[in-house]
Amino acid sequence: MELKTAPSVAKRLGLLLGLVWVFGTLAASSLHHLPPQAEPWLQQLEEEERPLSEAPSGSLWPLPRSLCISPSRLQLAQSRFQIVHGPGSTAGPGCSLLQDAFRRYYEYLFGYTKWQNHDRKPLITSADSECDKYPALTSDEAYQLSIAESAAVLKAEKVWGALRGLETFSQLVYEDDYGSFLINESEITDYPRFAHRGILIDTSRHYLPLKSILTNLDAMAFNKFNVLHWHIVDDQSFPYQSVTFPELSNKGAYTYNHIYTPTDVQLVIEYARLRGIRVIPEFDTPGNTESWGKGQKDLLTTCYNGKQPSGSYGPVNPILNTTYEFVAEFFKEISTVFPDAYIHFGGDEVDFTCWRSNPDVQDFMKKQGFGFDYTKLESYYIKEVLETVSSLNKRSMVWQEVFDNGVKIKPDTIVEVWMGHLYPSELSRVTKAGYTTVLAAPWYLDYISYGQDWKKYYSVEPLDFLGCEMQKKLVVGGEACLWGEFVDATNLTPRLWPRASAVGERLWSSENVTNIKDAYNRLAKHRCRMLG
């Protein structure tokens, strides 16, 4: 897809209007123009006045679905620039999410000291804008942006679209060599290709300070990602501080200080919400749970060496009632703490060696008629967990093994495909069985190599697998995963960005946006903007 350029409009010095944010149906004609002001915040540039600078039309990332940028440039008067709600808007100044976003994007554009908070009283509020809600898989992120001499208007049905549009608007503004802020006349219609666009961070292998997580949420917003997949605990440590089971982090975190308190977690969730980002926590069981065992007695399976306990522990013990009582209570808390409709239950990489060694587990297998097929035991456990969870009115995300091992899962479960080997076939199988899926396999960004590997990530086409249209529709998105074996606060940002930006555009922009050279040019500028 190429940038389209409109024919140059007539040059004249006109009075321009305030930037108006209109909420309502896109088809509505309630667009209100502010009356002309004595001192316009935006004015047409005489082409003669200034040497032609490079417009940033070629720096948009991810590329909008449809755009038309005119060479005609307008100049922003920073001192008079305001972002205001249109009178027809269903969300007014009472919408703190948008007020926060207005301030944030003003600061991105002009620096943080200059924003004046007008502390206006709410004019219009409406539940329709979803201002006080959490983003969801079904959230509407569409927006229309129109920058013209006569009006600069952002239209979006919901606040989520307004956030995406503000990001695009900020990418359109550029400074010339004289320090003037310019923007080209433009028309943009935009909406995401996939609804689930995630970044996985891993806070168990290495603890990530809160600041790193928040910085990462900012970077995600710059790239229109909308899901933080928070792989919060694992074998190595249990930093999540549970109110119901405080011993889990007391014993299982690296130190008393390497934890996420309930306040920390709320802060992450709200910071994400204000950027239109969902937080899906992952509490992976029954494998990858070594750290859980330290603070929860009898949760893990005792491994045996012949007839004697070996002193080490395996996956969660699936044969005890106490296990399921714990699971029920623990996930009851999780479902309250995390507002998202989905919880990720993991279910990957279960090693059967320890279960096989344990005589009680062997007895249980016999009684249940599982023979020697330990995938059946795993399925038994996961089925119990998922049933527990569905009573909590939450939906499940799971790693692909849960599907591969034939666990009965509810139709609304999202299966995440992560195994790099032949992932298109797995997508075929999962969607053929009617399950919704999220693709992570080609985007394991913790695997590094020399050179511009972003091109490899960029060139992935998620729907390039055998299957009918109905199957393709079940692919709701993808995730760039940065596992934490070799990642902590010292290298998180430079390792993840801008490499993950490649995934961001793949998941947002049209299927035919595949020109690597054009992407390179835009990405280079986008990176500079992210640094700035």
Add this chain to the structure above:
Amino acid sequence: MELKTAPSVAKRLGLLLGLVWVFGTLAASSLHHLPPQAEPWLQQLEEEERPLSEAPSGSLWPLPRSLCISPSRLQLAQSRFQIVHGPGSTAGPGCSLLQDAFRRYYEYLFGYTKWQNHDRKPLITSADSECDKYPALTSDEAYQLSIAESAAVLKAEKVWGALRGLETFSQLVYEDDYGSFLINESEITDYPRFAHRGILIDTSRHYLPLKSILTNLDAMAFNKFNVLHWHIVDDQSFPYQSVTFPELSNKGAYTYNHIYTPTDVQLVIEYARLRGIRVIPEFDTPGNTESWGKGQKDLLTTCYNGKQPSGSYGPVNPILNTTYEFVAEFFKEISTVFPDAYIHFGGDEVDFTCWRSNPDVQDFMKKQGFGFDYTKLESYYIKEVLETVSSLNKRSMVWQEVFDNGVKIKPDTIVEVWMGHLYPSELSRVTKAGYTTVLAAPWYLDYISYGQDWKKYYSVEPLDFLGCEMQKKLVVGGEACLWGEFVDATNLTPRLWPRASAVGERLWSSENVTNIKDAYNRLAKHRCRMLG
């Protein structure tokens, strides 16, 4: 090599002495003990008083040549702690290099707000300590450190050894769970295995802000590196601001702002000197010089397409007198700006295509009787450059191609071996021909891969090549190279450290320090200390 532990000394609460820094021959017995003070800065801990914390004896990096650490712990009284010169010292408080180091290491230990500058007048000064000199290839970096109940003394012949000893001392101090600063009784004798222990940074592919370079010098000091190989210009940009030829950076730098002014360069050199680090600039010619051509007319060879100039330029034009006039003047400036005895002249990766295409060059080849052997033309050029330089009273470092192509080089030239393929054979050849050499080939740290690649760097044995003892002695050291294609201020530190630490220990510690597991344990703690 294992850490040796001395038998526990008798526990008692004794009066301890100030930390005394003695300069003089190591054999001298001029060691002066401060008289006992009413309030000792160091006191023996009753083992009963405190739970045993993990001593950092296992965190020293690089490992000293000989060490003996007792389990007996001493406690530092931060408020009374002072670093003072011994009366027998040949360098006194007038040595600003040491005063600066004392303050710096005090801050590393206790935080920067607490150091009180005593502004003492010089007591003793002596040229012998090399306090006001620059470090050199032949600098003495040996030191002895003795921490005992009765005295804590650092002995070093020269300030360079004192700097290394201060680093080791700071690595020996640790905090217990109660916030007390502890140190174990210890005896350390230490000196480097190789005299040239370098880090190559590349400020041409990406500009590195001054702050990044200084931060890197700090990290180098933490790892006892002593050479900053500053690959300052290359094809991509010419950030060095020359006083004689200001157009080189005016035209050749990325922007007017992406340059190193004379003041910047002096700042880097002095910051390095204060840490016992040499700065060897590299001005690579005749290849890798595209950026030079922008500000220096006729310096580069005009490439031809058949009988017409193609519009592009090749390596430096070796057939013009003006070239050698430029070279003479330019390197005259460089030899004044950079105090080190060595200048690196590059000489790698010369592409002959352009020279071959140019009819004037072809004529010159004929006249000189070079036939079609363009390595002879390259040799002709480099010989001229090196002769120019030797008149400036500087020595040369060059990349291996200069040797490989048979250029007549002076016996005191250092040949840097960088080609990964069969580098041990190259070391054999270079040293057999009697040249001093520095090894870089196995330590190209810009090549990244997944996992703990530091082990690969650590396992290199630089002297593992065919050659007699005399040849081995010609290997004066090595360099970890971080070329800048994918490196800038955003990732320089996490990409280079602690991976380069592996090279640091290989070049400092004894040949038999090769236990990867022990290295892992120490390096993990060393990394935390570097972050702290």
